[in-house]
Amino acid sequence: MTQSWSGEKLAQAIEAFAAGATVTSNATDVWLEPSRIREVCQGLRDRPEFKFDLLSGVTVVDYIDHFEMVYHLTSLPMNARAVIKAKCGWGREEPTVPSVTPVWRGAELQEREVWDLMGVRFEGHPNHKRIVLWEGFPGHPLRKDFATYDQSLVPVENAN
Amino acid sequence: MTLKTEPVTINLGPQHPSTHGVFRFRVTFDGEQIADIEPIFGYLHRGSEKLAEERTYAQVVTLTDRMDYVSSMLSNQAYILAVEKLCGIEPSPRGVWLRMIAAELQRIASHMVAIGFLLQDLGTWGTPLTYAMRERESVLEMFEMLCGARITNSYLRPGGVFMDAPVEFLPVLDSFLSALPHRIDELESYLTGNEIIFARTKGVAVLKPEIAINASLTGPMIRASGIDWDLRHRDPYDYYDRVSFKRPLHRAGDNFARYWVRMQEMRECITIIRQCVEQMEPGPVRPSHDDVPYLLRPPVGDAYVAIEGSKGELGFYLVSDGGISPYRCHVRAPSFINLTLLREMLIGTLMGDLFVSFGSVDLNMGEVDR
Numbered sequence: 001m002t003q004s005w006s007g008e009k010l011a012q013a014i015e016a017f018a019a020g021a022t023v024t025s026n027a028t029d030v031w032l033e034p035s036r037i038r039e040v041c042q043g044l045r046d047r048p049e050f051k052f053d054l055l056s057g058v059t060v061v062d063y064i065d066h067f068e069m070v071y072h073l074t075s076l077p078m079n080a081r082a083v084i085k086a087k088c089g090w091g092r093e094e095p096t097v098p099s100v101t102p103v104w105r106g107a108e109l110q111e112r113e114v115w116d117l118m119g120v121r122f123e124g125h126p127n128h129k130r131i132v133l134w135e136g137f138p139g140h141p142l143r144k145d146f147a148t149y150d151q152s153l154v155p156v157e158n159a160n
Numbered sequence: 161m162t163l164k165t166e167p168v169t170i171n172l173g174p175q176h177p178s179t180h181g182v183f184r185f186r187v188t189f190d191g192e193q194i195a196d197i198e199p200i201f202g203y204l205h206r207g208s209e210k211l212a213e214e215r216t217y218a219q220v221v222t223l224t225d226r227m228d229y230v231s232s233m234l235s236n237q238a239y240i241l242a243v244e245k246l247c248g249i250e251p252s253p254r255g256v257w258l259r260m261i262a263a264e265l266q267r268i269a270s271h272m273v274a275i276g277f278l279l280q281d282l283g284t285w286g287t288p289l290t291y292a293m294r295e296r297e298s299v300l301e302m303f304e305m306l307c308g309a310r311i312t313n314s315y316l317r318p319g320g321v322f323m324d325a326p327v328e329f330l331p332v333l334d335s336f337l338s339a340l341p342h343r344i345d346e347l348e349s350y351l352t353g354n355e356i357i358f359a360r361t362k363g364v365a366v367l368k369p370e371i372a373i374n375a376s377l378t379g380p381m382i383r384a385s386g387i388d389w390d391l392r393h394r395d396p397y398d399y400y401d402r403v404s405f406k407r408p409l410h411r412a413g414d415n416f417a418r419y420w421v422r423m424q425e426m427r428e429c430i431t432i433i434r435q436c437v438e439q440m441e442p443g444p445v446r447p448s449h450d451d452v453p454y455l456l457r458p459p460v461g462d463a464y465v466a467i468e469g470s471k472g473e474l475g476f477y478l479v480s481d482g483g484i485s486p487y488r489c490h491v492r493a494p495s496f497i498n499l500t501l502l503r504e505m506l507i508g509t510l511m512g513d514l515f516v517s518f519g520s521v522d523l524n525m526g527e528v529d530r
Contacts, residue, residue, distance in 0.1 A: 056473060061479050106374065
Protein backbone atom coordinates (compact mmCIF):
# COMPACT_ATOMS: atom_id res chain seq x y z
CA MET A 1 0.00 0.00 0.00
CA THR A 2 1.35 3.40 -0.93
CA GLN A 3 2.13 5.59 2.06
CA SER A 4 1.03 9.21 1.91
CA TRP A 5 3.28 11.78 3.56
CA SER A 6 1.40 13.87 6.09
CA GLY A 7 1.61 17.56 5.27
CA GLU A 8 3.07 18.55 8.62
CA LYS A 9 5.80 15.92 8.50
CA LEU A 10 6.72 16.81 4.94
CA ALA A 11 6.82 20.53 5.79
CA GLN A 12 9.24 19.81 8.64
CA ALA A 13 11.42 17.70 6.39
CA ILE A 14 11.46 20.41 3.71
CA GLU A 15 12.35 23.10 6.26
CA ALA A 16 15.36 20.99 7.24
CA PHE A 17 17.03 21.53 3.85
CA ALA A 18 15.28 24.68 2.53
CA ALA A 19 14.53 26.96 5.46
CA GLY A 20 11.63 29.34 4.91
CA ALA A 21 10.35 27.58 1.77
CA THR A 22 7.07 26.38 3.26
CA VAL A 23 4.16 28.69 3.98
CA THR A 24 1.73 26.41 5.78
CA SER A 25 0.64 22.78 5.89
CA ASN A 26 -2.27 20.58 6.91
CA ALA A 27 -2.84 16.84 7.27
CA THR A 28 -2.33 16.10 3.58
CA ASP A 29 -0.77 19.07 1.78
CA VAL A 30 2.15 21.47 2.06
CA TRP A 31 2.02 25.00 0.65
CA LEU A 32 5.32 26.38 -0.67
CA GLU A 33 6.63 29.82 -1.53
CA PRO A 34 6.07 29.88 -5.32
CA SER A 35 9.55 31.32 -6.00
CA ARG A 36 11.25 28.33 -4.34
CA ILE A 37 9.32 25.48 -6.01
CA ARG A 38 12.19 24.28 -8.17
CA GLU A 39 14.75 24.31 -5.36
CA VAL A 40 12.43 22.29 -3.12
CA CYS A 41 11.51 19.84 -5.92
CA GLN A 42 15.19 19.24 -6.67
CA GLY A 43 15.67 18.33 -3.01
CA LEU A 44 12.56 16.13 -2.96
CA ARG A 45 13.86 14.21 -5.96
CA ASP A 46 17.50 13.80 -4.91
CA ARG A 47 17.57 13.55 -1.11
CA PRO A 48 17.58 9.96 0.23
CA GLU A 49 14.73 10.54 2.72
CA PHE A 50 12.25 11.43 -0.08
CA LYS A 51 13.34 9.94 -3.46
CA PHE A 52 10.33 11.36 -5.31
CA ASP A 53 11.51 10.20 -8.71
CA LEU A 54 8.16 10.29 -10.54
CA LEU A 55 6.02 13.37 -10.95
CA SER A 56 2.47 12.09 -11.25
CA GLY A 57 0.82 15.33 -12.18
CA VAL A 58 1.01 19.09 -12.38
CA THR A 59 -2.17 21.08 -12.39
CA VAL A 60 -3.61 24.38 -11.25
CA VAL A 61 -6.90 25.51 -9.75
CA ASP A 62 -8.37 28.96 -10.30
CA TYR A 63 -9.71 30.32 -6.98
CA ILE A 64 -10.69 33.68 -8.56
CA ASP A 65 -8.51 35.80 -6.21
CA HIS A 66 -5.47 33.55 -6.72
CA PHE A 67 -4.26 30.43 -8.52
CA GLU A 68 -3.08 27.31 -6.74
CA MET A 69 -0.46 25.06 -8.32
CA VAL A 70 -0.82 21.39 -7.33
CA TYR A 71 1.98 18.83 -7.74
CA HIS A 72 1.36 15.13 -7.09
CA LEU A 73 4.64 13.34 -6.40
CA THR A 74 5.31 9.61 -6.32
CA SER A 75 8.33 7.79 -5.00
CA LEU A 76 8.84 4.39 -6.63
CA PRO A 77 11.57 3.09 -4.27
CA MET A 78 9.76 4.23 -1.09
CA ASN A 79 6.23 3.54 -2.49
CA ALA A 80 5.08 6.91 -1.17
CA ARG A 81 3.02 9.83 -2.39
CA ALA A 82 2.93 13.50 -1.44
CA VAL A 83 1.05 16.60 -2.52
CA ILE A 84 2.68 20.01 -2.65
CA LYS A 85 0.85 23.20 -3.51
CA ALA A 86 1.73 26.83 -4.08
CA LYS A 87 -0.49 29.89 -4.21
CA CYS A 88 0.41 32.37 -6.90
CA GLY A 89 -1.08 35.12 -9.07
CA TRP A 90 -2.83 37.07 -6.32
CA GLY A 91 -5.18 39.74 -7.71
CA ARG A 92 -5.16 37.97 -11.11
CA GLU A 93 -1.91 39.57 -12.21
CA GLU A 94 0.12 37.39 -14.61
CA PRO A 95 0.89 34.31 -12.46
CA THR A 96 4.43 33.02 -12.86
CA VAL A 97 6.14 30.09 -11.16
CA PRO A 98 9.49 28.39 -11.80
CA SER A 99 9.26 25.42 -14.16
CA VAL A 100 10.04 21.99 -12.72
CA THR A 101 10.82 20.53 -16.16
CA PRO A 102 14.61 20.64 -15.43
CA VAL A 103 13.90 18.42 -12.42
CA TRP A 104 11.32 16.05 -13.98
CA ARG A 105 11.00 15.78 -17.77
CA GLY A 106 7.45 14.56 -17.17
CA ALA A 107 6.36 18.13 -16.40
CA GLU A 108 7.14 19.36 -19.91
CA LEU A 109 3.82 18.69 -21.63
CA GLN A 110 1.76 19.21 -18.49
CA GLU A 111 3.19 22.68 -17.86
CA ARG A 112 2.47 23.60 -21.46
CA GLU A 113 -1.10 22.42 -20.92
CA VAL A 114 -1.40 24.53 -17.76
CA TRP A 115 -0.12 27.58 -19.66
CA ASP A 116 -2.49 26.90 -22.54
CA LEU A 117 -5.66 26.39 -20.54
CA MET A 118 -5.02 28.41 -17.34
CA GLY A 119 -2.44 31.01 -18.34
CA VAL A 120 0.21 30.33 -15.71
CA ARG A 121 3.73 31.13 -16.98
CA PHE A 122 6.65 28.81 -16.23
CA GLU A 123 10.09 30.41 -15.94
CA GLY A 124 12.79 28.25 -17.48
CA HIS A 125 10.52 25.98 -19.51
CA PRO A 126 12.39 24.81 -22.62
CA ASN A 127 9.45 25.08 -25.04
CA HIS A 128 6.89 27.50 -23.63
CA LYS A 129 4.11 27.21 -26.21
CA ARG A 130 0.43 26.39 -26.29
CA ILE A 131 -0.30 22.70 -26.69
CA VAL A 132 -3.94 21.87 -27.50
CA LEU A 133 -5.16 25.26 -28.67
CA TRP A 134 -3.56 27.29 -31.42
CA GLU A 135 -1.24 30.27 -30.96
CA GLY A 136 -3.41 33.38 -30.96
CA PHE A 137 -6.42 31.79 -29.26
CA PRO A 138 -8.04 34.56 -27.19
CA GLY A 139 -7.68 33.90 -23.46
CA HIS A 140 -7.20 30.77 -21.37
CA PRO A 141 -10.42 28.74 -21.34
CA LEU A 142 -10.18 26.93 -17.99
CA ARG A 143 -10.07 30.21 -16.05
CA LYS A 144 -13.24 30.95 -14.17
CA ASP A 145 -13.63 34.37 -15.82
CA PHE A 146 -13.36 32.99 -19.36
CA ALA A 147 -16.59 33.80 -21.17
CA THR A 148 -17.79 30.85 -23.20
CA TYR A 149 -18.93 32.57 -26.35
CA ASP A 150 -20.58 32.07 -29.69
CA GLN A 151 -17.68 31.01 -31.88
CA SER A 152 -19.18 32.65 -34.94
CA LEU A 153 -18.47 36.02 -33.29
CA VAL A 154 -14.67 35.56 -33.23
CA PRO A 155 -12.99 38.22 -35.36
CA VAL A 156 -11.40 36.78 -38.47
CA GLU A 157 -7.83 37.72 -37.46
CA ASN A 158 -8.18 35.66 -34.27
CA ALA A 159 -9.93 32.73 -35.90
CA ASN A 160 -6.72 30.78 -36.37
CA MET B 161 32.09 8.13 -52.64
CA THR B 162 29.36 9.23 -50.23
CA LEU B 163 25.99 10.44 -51.39
CA LYS B 164 25.01 13.87 -50.12
CA THR B 165 21.42 14.13 -48.96
CA GLU B 166 19.25 17.15 -48.22
CA PRO B 167 16.97 17.14 -45.20
CA VAL B 168 13.29 17.17 -46.20
CA THR B 169 10.49 18.36 -43.92
CA ILE B 170 7.06 16.81 -44.41
CA ASN B 171 3.77 16.85 -42.60
CA LEU B 172 2.25 13.54 -41.59
CA GLY B 173 -1.35 13.86 -40.52
CA PRO B 174 -3.68 14.96 -39.08
CA GLN B 175 -5.60 12.63 -41.38
CA HIS B 176 -3.53 9.51 -41.84
CA PRO B 177 -4.69 5.95 -41.27
CA SER B 178 -1.79 5.14 -38.94
CA THR B 179 -2.05 8.11 -36.63
CA HIS B 180 -4.63 6.51 -34.32
CA GLY B 181 -6.88 9.54 -34.58
CA VAL B 182 -6.12 13.10 -35.54
CA PHE B 183 -2.45 13.52 -34.76
CA ARG B 184 0.12 15.40 -36.79
CA PHE B 185 3.88 15.03 -37.06
CA ARG B 186 6.16 17.58 -38.63
CA VAL B 187 9.11 15.35 -39.51
CA THR B 188 12.47 16.27 -40.96
CA PHE B 189 13.96 13.30 -42.76
CA ASP B 190 17.61 12.98 -43.60
CA GLY B 191 17.44 10.28 -46.21
CA GLU B 192 15.61 7.43 -44.47
CA GLN B 193 16.44 8.66 -40.98
CA ILE B 194 14.36 10.91 -38.80
CA ALA B 195 16.44 14.01 -38.01
CA ASP B 196 13.82 15.98 -36.15
CA ILE B 197 10.19 15.49 -35.24
CA GLU B 198 7.59 17.73 -33.72
CA PRO B 199 4.29 16.23 -32.55
CA ILE B 200 1.31 18.55 -32.97
CA PHE B 201 -2.05 17.71 -31.45
CA GLY B 202 -5.21 19.27 -30.08
CA TYR B 203 -7.49 18.50 -33.03
CA LEU B 204 -9.82 16.55 -30.76
CA HIS B 205 -9.82 19.03 -27.86
CA ARG B 206 -13.38 19.28 -26.56
CA GLY B 207 -12.68 21.00 -23.25
CA SER B 208 -13.87 18.07 -21.13
CA GLU B 209 -12.39 19.59 -17.97
CA LYS B 210 -14.32 22.80 -18.53
CA LEU B 211 -17.52 20.92 -19.41
CA ALA B 212 -17.20 18.93 -16.16
CA GLU B 213 -17.45 22.18 -14.19
CA GLU B 214 -20.97 22.71 -15.51
CA ARG B 215 -22.33 19.21 -14.89
CA THR B 216 -23.35 17.36 -11.75
CA TYR B 217 -21.06 14.65 -10.34
CA ALA B 218 -23.22 11.90 -11.86
CA GLN B 219 -23.33 13.53 -15.30
CA VAL B 220 -19.52 13.83 -15.55
CA VAL B 221 -19.35 10.01 -15.93
CA THR B 222 -20.57 10.41 -19.52
CA LEU B 223 -17.68 12.79 -20.25
CA THR B 224 -15.11 10.30 -18.95
CA ASP B 225 -16.41 7.70 -21.46
CA ARG B 226 -15.45 10.02 -24.26
CA MET B 227 -11.93 10.72 -23.02
CA ASP B 228 -10.34 7.35 -23.68
CA TYR B 229 -12.96 5.77 -25.87
CA VAL B 230 -11.20 2.40 -26.21
CA SER B 231 -11.06 1.95 -22.44
CA SER B 232 -14.02 3.87 -21.14
CA MET B 233 -14.71 1.47 -18.24
CA LEU B 234 -11.30 2.33 -16.79
CA SER B 235 -11.92 6.08 -17.16
CA ASN B 236 -15.27 5.57 -15.42
CA GLN B 237 -13.54 3.68 -12.63
CA ALA B 238 -10.89 6.34 -12.01
CA TYR B 239 -13.48 9.11 -11.90
CA ILE B 240 -15.89 7.19 -9.67
CA LEU B 241 -13.11 6.33 -7.20
CA ALA B 242 -12.22 10.02 -6.98
CA VAL B 243 -15.87 10.94 -6.30
CA GLU B 244 -16.12 8.20 -3.66
CA LYS B 245 -12.97 9.48 -1.95
CA LEU B 246 -14.24 13.06 -2.08
CA CYS B 247 -17.67 12.18 -0.62
CA GLY B 248 -16.53 9.35 1.66
CA ILE B 249 -18.91 6.83 0.04
CA GLU B 250 -18.57 3.19 1.04
CA PRO B 251 -19.25 1.14 -2.13
CA SER B 252 -21.39 -2.02 -2.23
CA PRO B 253 -19.22 -5.18 -2.48
CA ARG B 254 -21.05 -6.72 -5.45
CA GLY B 255 -20.81 -3.43 -7.32
CA VAL B 256 -17.06 -3.34 -6.72
CA TRP B 257 -16.55 -6.90 -7.99
CA LEU B 258 -18.65 -6.16 -11.06
CA ARG B 259 -16.69 -3.04 -11.88
CA MET B 260 -13.41 -4.89 -11.42
CA ILE B 261 -14.62 -7.52 -13.90
CA ALA B 262 -15.66 -4.76 -16.30
CA ALA B 263 -12.32 -2.98 -15.86
CA GLU B 264 -10.26 -6.09 -16.55
CA LEU B 265 -12.39 -6.99 -19.59
CA GLN B 266 -11.80 -3.45 -20.81
CA ARG B 267 -8.05 -3.87 -20.31
CA ILE B 268 -8.15 -6.98 -22.52
CA ALA B 269 -10.08 -5.06 -25.19
CA SER B 270 -7.72 -2.10 -25.01
CA HIS B 271 -4.56 -4.20 -25.23
CA MET B 272 -6.11 -6.12 -28.14
CA VAL B 273 -6.61 -2.84 -29.97
CA ALA B 274 -3.05 -1.76 -29.15
CA ILE B 275 -1.56 -5.02 -30.41
CA GLY B 276 -3.80 -5.26 -33.46
CA PHE B 277 -3.01 -1.77 -34.66
CA LEU B 278 0.69 -2.10 -33.83
CA LEU B 279 0.86 -5.06 -36.20
CA GLN B 280 -1.22 -3.22 -38.75
CA ASP B 281 1.44 -0.49 -38.62
CA LEU B 282 4.12 -3.14 -39.14
CA GLY B 283 2.55 -3.95 -42.45
CA THR B 284 0.73 -7.18 -41.62
CA TRP B 285 -2.33 -5.91 -43.42
CA GLY B 286 -5.52 -6.96 -41.80
CA THR B 287 -4.95 -10.45 -40.46
CA PRO B 288 -3.74 -9.92 -36.85
CA LEU B 289 -6.03 -6.93 -36.55
CA THR B 290 -9.02 -9.07 -37.44
CA TYR B 291 -8.05 -11.64 -34.81
CA ALA B 292 -7.54 -8.92 -32.18
CA MET B 293 -10.78 -7.18 -33.05
CA ARG B 294 -12.69 -10.48 -32.76
CA GLU B 295 -11.72 -10.71 -29.06
CA ARG B 296 -12.56 -7.06 -28.54
CA GLU B 297 -15.94 -7.64 -30.14
CA SER B 298 -16.71 -10.40 -27.60
CA VAL B 299 -15.84 -7.98 -24.79
CA LEU B 300 -18.04 -5.27 -26.25
CA GLU B 301 -20.93 -7.74 -26.53
CA MET B 302 -20.53 -8.51 -22.84
CA PHE B 303 -20.59 -4.80 -22.07
CA GLU B 304 -23.80 -4.57 -24.02
CA MET B 305 -25.25 -7.23 -21.72
CA LEU B 306 -24.06 -5.35 -18.64
CA CYS B 307 -25.17 -1.85 -19.46
CA GLY B 308 -26.71 -1.69 -22.92
CA ALA B 309 -23.82 0.24 -24.46
CA ARG B 310 -20.73 -1.00 -26.21
CA ILE B 311 -18.25 1.84 -26.15
CA THR B 312 -19.59 4.80 -24.20
CA ASN B 313 -20.64 2.64 -21.27
CA SER B 314 -21.31 4.99 -18.31
CA TYR B 315 -21.74 1.78 -16.33
CA LEU B 316 -20.30 2.90 -13.01
CA ARG B 317 -22.02 5.01 -10.40
CA PRO B 318 -20.72 6.41 -7.10
CA GLY B 319 -20.93 3.39 -4.78
CA GLY B 320 -20.93 0.65 -7.40
CA VAL B 321 -22.55 0.08 -10.77
CA PHE B 322 -25.99 1.06 -11.97
CA MET B 323 -27.36 -2.38 -12.80
CA ASP B 324 -26.67 -5.96 -11.78
CA ALA B 325 -25.36 -8.33 -14.44
CA PRO B 326 -28.13 -10.31 -16.18
CA VAL B 327 -28.28 -14.07 -15.53
CA GLU B 328 -26.89 -14.82 -19.00
CA PHE B 329 -23.76 -12.75 -18.34
CA LEU B 330 -21.69 -15.15 -16.21
CA PRO B 331 -21.99 -18.17 -18.58
CA VAL B 332 -20.96 -15.98 -21.53
CA LEU B 333 -18.06 -14.57 -19.50
CA ASP B 334 -16.99 -18.07 -18.55
CA SER B 335 -16.94 -19.35 -22.11
CA PHE B 336 -15.04 -16.24 -23.21
CA LEU B 337 -12.43 -16.71 -20.47
CA SER B 338 -12.07 -20.40 -21.34
CA ALA B 339 -11.49 -19.64 -25.00
CA LEU B 340 -9.23 -16.62 -24.56
CA PRO B 341 -5.96 -18.31 -23.42
CA HIS B 342 -6.05 -20.49 -26.50
CA ARG B 343 -6.74 -17.50 -28.72
CA ILE B 344 -3.88 -15.52 -27.16
CA ASP B 345 -1.61 -18.54 -27.75
CA GLU B 346 -2.78 -18.63 -31.34
CA LEU B 347 -2.03 -14.93 -31.81
CA GLU B 348 1.34 -15.35 -30.11
CA SER B 349 2.29 -18.36 -32.19
CA TYR B 350 1.93 -16.23 -35.31
CA LEU B 351 3.60 -13.17 -33.89
CA THR B 352 5.87 -13.47 -30.85
CA GLY B 353 8.30 -15.83 -32.56
CA ASN B 354 7.97 -14.24 -35.96
CA GLU B 355 11.32 -13.34 -37.48
CA ILE B 356 10.01 -10.33 -39.38
CA ILE B 357 8.50 -8.89 -36.21
CA PHE B 358 11.80 -9.46 -34.37
CA ALA B 359 13.69 -7.68 -37.11
CA ARG B 360 11.34 -4.72 -37.15
CA THR B 361 10.74 -4.20 -33.44
CA LYS B 362 13.74 -5.42 -31.41
CA GLY B 363 16.15 -2.67 -30.46
CA VAL B 364 13.99 0.05 -32.03
CA ALA B 365 13.04 3.14 -29.98
CA VAL B 366 14.68 1.98 -26.76
CA LEU B 367 13.72 3.75 -23.53
CA LYS B 368 16.12 3.54 -20.60
CA PRO B 369 14.40 3.01 -17.22
CA GLU B 370 15.85 6.09 -15.46
CA ILE B 371 14.80 8.37 -18.34
CA ALA B 372 11.37 6.75 -18.45
CA ILE B 373 10.76 7.40 -14.74
CA ASN B 374 11.97 10.98 -14.99
CA ALA B 375 9.56 11.59 -17.86
CA SER B 376 6.61 10.28 -15.78
CA LEU B 377 5.94 7.33 -18.08
CA THR B 378 3.69 4.71 -16.49
CA GLY B 379 1.83 1.54 -17.31
CA PRO B 380 3.04 -0.97 -19.91
CA MET B 381 5.56 1.62 -21.17
CA ILE B 382 7.50 1.60 -17.89
CA ARG B 383 7.05 -2.13 -17.28
CA ALA B 384 8.58 -2.78 -20.69
CA SER B 385 11.65 -0.88 -19.43
CA GLY B 386 11.96 -3.26 -16.49
CA ILE B 387 10.38 -1.24 -13.69
CA ASP B 388 7.93 -3.15 -11.53
CA TRP B 389 5.33 -0.44 -11.04
CA ASP B 390 1.70 -1.45 -11.23
CA LEU B 391 -0.77 0.52 -9.13
CA ARG B 392 -3.04 -2.51 -8.79
CA HIS B 393 -0.20 -4.13 -6.85
CA ARG B 394 1.61 -1.15 -5.28
CA ASP B 395 -1.44 0.87 -4.24
CA PRO B 396 -4.45 -1.46 -4.47
CA TYR B 397 -7.77 0.29 -5.02
CA ASP B 398 -11.19 -1.42 -5.07
CA TYR B 399 -10.55 -5.08 -4.07
CA TYR B 400 -7.27 -5.60 -5.91
CA ASP B 401 -5.67 -6.49 -2.57
CA ARG B 402 -7.89 -9.62 -2.51
CA VAL B 403 -6.76 -11.00 -5.87
CA SER B 404 -3.32 -12.26 -6.82
CA PHE B 405 -1.71 -11.84 -10.22
CA LYS B 406 1.71 -11.73 -11.81
CA ARG B 407 3.22 -8.59 -13.27
CA PRO B 408 4.93 -9.28 -16.59
CA LEU B 409 8.18 -7.34 -16.99
CA HIS B 410 10.60 -6.97 -19.86
CA ARG B 411 14.00 -5.34 -19.60
CA ALA B 412 14.64 -4.31 -23.18
CA GLY B 413 12.49 -1.15 -23.32
CA ASP B 414 12.06 -1.43 -27.09
CA ASN B 415 8.99 -1.78 -29.27
CA PHE B 416 8.99 -5.54 -28.92
CA ALA B 417 9.06 -5.30 -25.11
CA ARG B 418 6.04 -3.00 -25.11
CA TYR B 419 4.17 -5.42 -27.37
CA TRP B 420 5.19 -8.42 -25.27
CA VAL B 421 4.20 -6.86 -21.93
CA ARG B 422 0.69 -6.11 -23.21
CA MET B 423 0.34 -9.62 -24.57
CA GLN B 424 1.25 -11.19 -21.20
CA GLU B 425 -0.88 -8.75 -19.21
CA MET B 426 -3.99 -10.02 -20.96
CA ARG B 427 -3.33 -13.49 -19.53
CA GLU B 428 -3.18 -11.99 -16.04
CA CYS B 429 -6.49 -10.21 -16.65
CA ILE B 430 -8.08 -13.64 -17.12
CA THR B 431 -6.86 -14.87 -13.71
CA ILE B 432 -8.05 -11.65 -12.06
CA ILE B 433 -11.54 -11.95 -13.57
CA ARG B 434 -11.77 -15.61 -12.50
CA GLN B 435 -10.91 -14.64 -8.91
CA CYS B 436 -13.46 -11.80 -8.98
CA VAL B 437 -16.22 -14.15 -10.17
CA GLU B 438 -15.34 -16.65 -7.43
CA GLN B 439 -15.43 -14.08 -4.64
CA MET B 440 -18.53 -12.20 -5.85
CA GLU B 441 -21.62 -12.73 -3.69
CA PRO B 442 -25.25 -11.75 -4.27
CA GLY B 443 -26.33 -8.40 -2.89
CA PRO B 444 -27.10 -4.84 -3.92
CA VAL B 445 -24.85 -3.40 -6.64
CA ARG B 446 -24.96 0.16 -5.27
CA PRO B 447 -26.07 1.86 -2.03
CA SER B 448 -29.68 3.05 -1.83
CA HIS B 449 -30.59 6.53 -3.04
CA ASP B 450 -31.05 7.60 0.58
CA ASP B 451 -27.37 6.96 1.23
CA VAL B 452 -26.01 8.11 -2.12
CA PRO B 453 -28.43 10.55 -3.77
CA TYR B 454 -28.38 11.43 -7.46
CA LEU B 455 -27.39 15.00 -6.65
CA LEU B 456 -24.18 14.68 -4.69
CA ARG B 457 -22.85 17.61 -2.67
CA PRO B 458 -19.38 16.61 -1.46
CA PRO B 459 -17.82 18.57 1.41
CA VAL B 460 -15.33 21.32 0.52
CA GLY B 461 -11.97 19.76 -0.28
CA ASP B 462 -9.99 17.96 -2.94
CA ALA B 463 -9.14 14.37 -3.83
CA TYR B 464 -6.66 12.75 -6.19
CA VAL B 465 -7.11 9.11 -7.12
CA ALA B 466 -4.96 7.20 -9.57
CA ILE B 467 -5.67 3.77 -11.01
CA GLU B 468 -3.72 1.51 -13.33
CA GLY B 469 -5.40 2.31 -16.62
CA SER B 470 -4.71 0.30 -19.75
CA LYS B 471 -2.15 2.92 -20.81
CA GLY B 472 -0.69 3.93 -17.46
CA GLU B 473 -1.52 5.85 -14.32
CA LEU B 474 -4.94 7.34 -14.91
CA GLY B 475 -5.73 9.92 -12.25
CA PHE B 476 -8.55 12.29 -11.47
CA TYR B 477 -8.04 15.36 -9.32
CA LEU B 478 -11.37 16.75 -8.15
CA VAL B 479 -11.89 19.95 -6.18
CA SER B 480 -15.23 20.55 -4.50
CA ASP B 481 -16.58 23.86 -3.25
CA GLY B 482 -19.61 22.17 -1.68
CA GLY B 483 -21.77 22.61 -4.77
CA ILE B 484 -23.43 20.09 -7.06
CA SER B 485 -20.72 20.13 -9.75
CA PRO B 486 -16.92 19.84 -9.46
CA TYR B 487 -15.15 23.17 -8.97
CA ARG B 488 -12.21 21.73 -10.89
CA CYS B 489 -11.83 18.35 -12.56
CA HIS B 490 -8.33 17.60 -13.76
CA VAL B 491 -7.41 14.39 -15.58
CA ARG B 492 -3.93 12.94 -15.40
CA ALA B 493 -4.11 11.35 -18.82
CA PRO B 494 -1.53 8.59 -19.36
CA SER B 495 -1.69 8.77 -23.18
CA PHE B 496 -0.83 12.46 -23.02
CA ILE B 497 2.07 12.16 -20.58
CA ASN B 498 3.50 9.05 -22.30
CA LEU B 499 4.08 11.29 -25.33
CA THR B 500 6.74 13.29 -23.43
CA LEU B 501 9.61 11.17 -24.75
CA LEU B 502 8.32 10.76 -28.30
CA ARG B 503 11.08 12.91 -29.80
CA GLU B 504 13.84 11.01 -28.01
CA MET B 505 12.31 7.70 -29.03
CA LEU B 506 11.99 8.54 -32.69
CA ILE B 507 15.04 10.65 -33.62
CA GLY B 508 17.57 8.49 -35.40
CA THR B 509 15.11 5.72 -36.25
CA LEU B 510 13.99 4.96 -39.78
CA MET B 511 10.97 6.26 -41.66
CA GLY B 512 9.31 2.84 -41.69
CA ASP B 513 9.60 2.50 -37.91
CA LEU B 514 7.94 5.82 -37.15
CA PHE B 515 4.40 4.53 -36.91
CA VAL B 516 5.48 1.29 -35.26
CA SER B 517 7.14 3.19 -32.42
CA PHE B 518 4.21 5.55 -32.26
CA GLY B 519 1.78 2.63 -32.10
CA SER B 520 3.82 0.97 -29.35
CA VAL B 521 3.15 3.97 -27.08
CA ASP B 522 -0.56 3.01 -27.38
CA LEU B 523 -2.18 6.38 -27.18
CA ASN B 524 -5.71 7.44 -27.70
CA MET B 525 -6.34 10.90 -29.11
CA GLY B 526 -9.55 11.33 -27.13
CA GLU B 527 -7.47 11.14 -23.99
CA VAL B 528 -4.48 13.14 -25.26
CA ASP B 529 -6.59 16.16 -26.23
CA ARG B 530 -9.53 15.69 -23.86
